[in-house]
Amino acid sequence: MTALTFSSEKYEIYRVGEELTLPPRSRLYRLEPEGFDSAFREGLVSYFERLANAHFVLPGVMAKSIVAEQIGGMAMSPGWDGKNYCHQIALNGLGKESVKWAGALENLTSVVGLSSLTFAPLSGLISSRGLLANHRRWCPICLQEGEQRGVAYRQLLWDVACVEACPKHRVNLVEQCKCGAAKRSRSRAPKWAPNLCIVCGAGLATIQKEAVNLENASHKRIQIAQIVADLLGSNLFNGKAHPIGRSPIVIFLKEAIETIAKGNSALLARYLGLNKSLLCEWVQGKHLPAFPRLISMAMTFECGIADILTAETKILVERSRDIEMIQRLRPTTPLQTLRPRVVRSEVERMLAETLPIDALSLSDVGRRLGVDSTSIRKVLPDLADEIVQRHRAWLTERVVRRKEERPVLYLEVARQLVAEGLRPTYRRMAERLKGRVGVFTIYEKEAFKAARRLAIEEEI
């Protein structure tokens, strides 16, 4: 057989199965979190909502259909409430669920480091007590800036309970949409997005700016927000710094007792405005300080929370000169040094003046006289008993009075809300009662429910 001649063009032979195919692709989009590695980083809940919106599905549906598979275990059971859980601020916390969700979303999107959108990196270092707020808050100016950039997101910072101001724009955070939200419709639902009201679907950035008079935040609020923002922007969150051992707070406090209070833990407790036994429990590692306490410590030591969590004891040397101030801080003078007769007449005069208006407790009396309440009890036991009895009677009377007044007040507020076309929910009523009622607790649920029922019935 003769050989053929032909041009040098390639005649590549391949089989259908041998074609180059794409390696496995991520199931969800590779959506980059906003404000990554900064103090103004996005929260995991906000990220999840944006991811679901990018895929044009409801966040609850995505949680139930896709994330549950990744999480496995309990999430696969029919009773698992991932549909609602995906909107809860608790997802931004430091619990196991946060870690599981972050891990699942990392697998689904192939974005690395999503756990830093939660407080999970601080798990074991801080307590979850008092860490997260129980409702959504936001800075309208930050949201507006985000919208102008094309990506509006909710910051993790806003979900910290102690943070009440935006450190960037120095305004108070807004807690409720004031756009006159209509009742939730059954046929349509508002879009779940970081920049929209979850009740009425109104834009929180634009509408809030018109309806709410943005107040400048107080210096203290800004200071607290700045301390938390510094923590969020620290290397602890970025995974670049690792805490020493399991309990850096214990190391830090022990060092503080030695350096500042010269070994006297009671002095340091007074310096920090704490109970001595509470400080001892922290030092012994029995439990971790609540987050607000950490902020308070950071303010007193004039350092960052990250310094405390990494046991950065160098800063304590600067504070060692405060020992003299600590010693001056003794708040009471022993009563024995005073003349009891003069004190008695003084106390009787004070009680006569104040009792019709308000009842003083023994501590209040001691504070006004500049003496220790325990000392009053020792030196003037009969008068101390009388003060205690009067105060107790006043408290009882106040409770009875409140029981009578509160339902009327609740009904009034509920009627107002119904008249405005709003459903009198617990949160709305709490918002209206702010300043009028000292404590609006969930224990008064029955009174609240009765007022709401009555107001709605009246309207119908």
Next chain:
Amino acid sequence: MTMTIPPFESKNPDPALLEDKDQGTERLITDYETIRIRHPRVNHTLQILKRSMRKRSGANLILLLGPTGVGKSTLVNSMKKMVIEDNKQKILTDSSFIPIVVVDAIASGERRFAWRSFYERVGNALHEPLLDQKCETWVRDGREWISKNPKGSTVAALRDSIETAIKRRRTEILILDEAVHLFRNTSFLDFEAELHALKSISNTFGVVVVLVGSYDLFRIVSSDAQIARRIKVVHFSRYRPDVEEDVKAFRNTLNELQRHFPIHGIPDLTKFSDRLQIATVGCIGTLKETLEGMLERVLEDGGEWRMEHLEGALLTKQQILTIQKEALEGEEEISNCVFETGTFDSLDDLLIRQGRTGKSFNSVPARQRKKPKVV
């Protein structure tokens, strides 16, 4: 430059396979069916396609045309392979990146094109999850609302999600195979809407949309002047018997294909190359099918080759004439529109015509022109 290749030699199959009349024969045939060849015309067309897809080349809508059985689907697979190889590094670093999507625009059997089914197919190719749960977002009184159809996703919601998926997955090329199904049997209004839907996908996200089909696709699409101006035509032509280079390339392709026959005892078929080129209208896809048919017959007869086996596998004369007619007419029709085939000489008659009338001959509005009926 020329080079020599070793003469044809077929492989010795496993005797056990030959003995097993049912399973063995089937396996040998199936094995041969999986073989694909990248012949010179494939490489040439791929290069043109690559050039036509460059951003600065203007149009984002490309028609890849060729006669029936020329191997358009195989070319599309080669295209996919090429794009994946070109973006290898990006694909490895970004696991959400899907540079190319190939979808068959299948006929749904309905009067109108089934966009829902089409979007679902594109969505699957883009790894889009929960295609039956897509929501529609709408704004009323400055508020954004979301509505979910309890029976499944609406077409609008699907469309929105697919457009976003193309953007998010950074898809550069969307290939629609058998694209003629998109437009067949549609009314003029539907046709316009469908074309503009494709144009919108292409323009909004900068994705190159390649419509693959035979010449009747060109007849439909070019009836809209606005679209015709923006479209690029890439021709995947057959090997013509009147072109010497084509005759040579066809013979070499045949030789390469016969070298991979799973059995021995078949004579060198290149001596029938000229006749096979006529019988297959110069289409390699048809040639491959003919060879497969021949192999099947040979194996059924116990592995002994006879001329009847080859002749039995050929298309009928009527079929050949029909394909040839379609190919010739199609080639004639698109001769002035094919990408990278423009010459100054071809504009001569245009100059004469403009001189006579004083205005462009293409001044009839698109709506007044009648859409040709596709058989």
